[in-house]
Amino acid sequence: MRNEKSLRFKRRLEEMEKLKFYLNWILRCVLAITFVYAAISKIFYPNEFFNNIRNYQLIPDYLSYVTAYFLPAFEIVVAILILTKRFFTISTLSITFMLLIFILAISSAWVRGLDINCGCFGSGAPEGYEMVILRDIALIVLCIILFLINKKNLPRCT
Numbered sequence: 001m002r003n004e005k006s007l008r009f010k011r012r013l014e015e016m017e018k019l020k021f022y023l024n025w026i027l028r029c030v031l032a033i034t035f036v037y038a039a040i041s042k043i044f045y046p047n048e049f050f051n052n053i054r055n056y057q058l059i060p061d062y063l064s065y066v067t068a069y070f071l072p073a074f075e076i077v078v079a080i081l082i083l084t085k086r087f088f089t090i091s092t093l094s095i096t097f098m099l100l101i102f103i104l105a106i107s108s109a110w111v112r113g114l115d116i117n118c119g120c121f122g123s124g125a126p127e128g129y130e131m132v133i134l135r136d137i138a139l140i141v142l143c144i145i146l147f148l149i150n151k152k153n154l155p156r157c158t
Helices: 002-044 046-055 059-079 088-111 129-149
Strands: none
Touching: 002 059, 002 088, 002 129, 046 059, 046 088, 059 088, 088 129
8 A cells, every 4th residue: 555655656756757847848948939039030120129229218329239239149049048958047047137127128118108119029010018018027937937947957056
């Protein structure tokens, strides 16, 4: 009887580990695809993305220009690195930090009454500020879930 319970418990643990493994890779792929897709639309239309950044009225034009060329490349790099074990932590933290900055910038535009395209995925159908912020929060939640799934594999500070 006791062996039977122990065996069932062991099987449950194995099933949970398998579920965590698949969930881990699904979430990593969702984040990677999202950021690669966002970056590609910006790479093909850098002047449009430059104007989107400039419309936020948060940084000088020369920084908007640098950001318009740097950010898409950085998004692709972290999207690729989130799929690796070695750079998982830094890439997930980078994605989370970018999303927080995006939320702050969008919130700032909303509070100041600016009617602008967020520039997240190129020039598409205009999205309301609420939806953009909710999407970014959902992506942050995915990052948090990834950290929780991978917490025993994260580097430890001693």
